[in-house]
Amino acid sequence: MKIGVYGAGNMGSAIIEGLIRSKEVQPSDLFIKGGKSQTAENLQRKLGFTLVEQEERLAETTLILIAVHPDGVLPILDQLPEKITKEKIPIVSVAAGVDLPDMTAILGEDYPIAHCIPNTPVRVNEGVLGISYNPLITPEAKQVIDRTLAQLGTMIEIDESLLEVVSAVAGSAPAFVDIFIEALADSAVLHGVNRQLAYQIVEQMIKGTAALALQSGQHPAVLKDAVTSPGGTTIKGVAALEKNGLRYAVIEAVNETLK
Numbered sequence: 001m002k003i004g005v006y007g008a009g010n011m012g013s014a015i016i017e018g019l020i021r022s023k024e025v026q027p028s029d030l031f032i033k034g035g036k037s038q039t040a041e042n043l044q045r046k047l048g049f050t051l052v053e054q055e056e057r058l059a060e061t062t063l064i065l066i067a068v069h070p071d072g073v074l075p076i077l078d079q080l081p082e083k084i085t086k087e088k089i090p091i092v093s094v095a096a097g098v099d100l101p102d103m104t105a106i107l108g109e110d111y112p113i114a115h116c117i118p119n120t121p122v123r124v125n126e127g128v129l130g131i132s133y134n135p136l137i138t139p140e141a142k143q144v145i146d147r148t149l150a151q152l153g154t155m156i157e158i159d160e161s162l163l164e165v166v167s168a169v170a171g172s173a174p175a176f177v178d179i180f181i182e183a184l185a186d187s188a189v190l191h192g193v194n195r196q197l198a199y200q201i202v203e204q205m206i207k208g209t210a211a212l213a214l215q216s217g218q219h220p221a222v223l224k225d226a227v228t229s230p231g232g233t234t235i236k237g238v239a240a241l242e243k244n245g246l247r248y249a250v251i252e253a254v255n256e257t258l259k
C-alpha cells in the first residue's frame with residue numbers, strides 16, 4: 001500500500017511516524033510532499049520515506065492525506081494533478097475548519113473524501129481520530145481510508161458538525177493533560193522526588209487510569225469513589241481541586257477552544 005501525505009509538520013510527522021511504526025507501510029511507500037521550508041527534508045533523513053518534488057507522483061498512491069494549515073487545503077485540492085482526480089484516489093484532510101462541503105465544492109459531490117481530526121498520540125498509534133465521510137463515498141474507498149487510519153489509534157465516526165468538539169476534547173486536550181502531568185510532577189518534585197522519576201510516575205498513572213476506565217467500562221465517578229476512603233487523604237485532595245474550580249476550569253478551556 002502506498003500513501004501520500006501533504007505536509008510533514010507536527011500532525012503530518014505524527015501520522016507518518018505512526019504509520020511507519022504500525023508496519024502497515026514501508027517508509028519508502030510513504031510519498032511525502034513538503035512545504036517551503038526544510039522540515040520535510042529533515043524528517044526524510046530520519047525516517048527514510050519517499051520525498052516527492054512533483055505532486056504527480058502522488059498519483060502512484062492509494063490514499064492521500066492532507067496535513068497542512070487549513071488555509072492551504074482548498075488551494076491544494078484546486079490544483080490537484082489530473083491523474084489523481086481522474087483515478088479518484090481517496091483523500092483525507094485533517095485540517096480543522098475546512099468542511100466536506102468546502103472540499104466537495106472543488107472535487108465534486110462523488111469524490112471519495114473524508115474529514116478527520118486526529119490528535120498527536122497518533123505518533124505512537126494511540127490516537128483518537130474523529131472522522132466524517134462524504135455521504136457518497138464508496139465502501140471500497142471507505143475501507144482504504146479505515147484500514148490505514150485504524151493503524152494510528154481509535155477511529156470515531158461522527159457527524160461533521162461535532163468534529164470541532166472532537167478537535168477540542170481530543171485534539172487540543174493533550175496540551176491540557178500535558179500541563180496536568182507537569183503540575184503533578186512539580187508537586188512531587190516539591191516534596192522531594194527526583195524530576196525524571198516524577199514524570200515517570202505521573203505519566204504511567206495517567207496511562208493506567210485511562211486503561212482502567214476503558215477496560216472496566218465503569219463510570220469515572222465510580223472509579224474516583226473507589227480511591228476516596230471516608231475522611232481519607234484523597235478526598236481532601238478532591239475537595240481542594242473542587243475549591244479551585246478544576247472542573248469549571250476544564251469546561252472553560254474547552255469553551256475557549258471552540259470559540
Ligand SMILES: NC(=O)c1ccc[n+]([C@@H]2O[C@H](COP(=O)([O-])OP(=O)(O)OC[C@H]3O[C@@H](n4cnc5c(N)ncnc54)[C@H](OP(=O)(O)O)[C@@H]3O)[C@@H](O)[C@H]2O)c1
Pocket residue numbers: 006007008009010011012033034035036037038039040067068069070072076094095096117118119120171
Ligand atoms: N497539531 C495538532 O495537534 C493537530 C490536531 C488535529 C488537526 N490538526 C491539523 O493539522 C494541520 C497541520 O497542523 P500542524 O500542527 O501539523 O501544522 P504545522 O506544524 O505548521 O505543519 C504544517 C506543514 O504543512 C506544510 N505545508 C504547507 N503548505 C504545503 C503544501 N502546499 N504542500 C505540502 N506541505 C505544505 C508546512 O511546510 P513548510 O513549513 O515547510 O512550508 C508545514 O510543515 C492543520 O490543518 C491542523 O488543523 C493539527
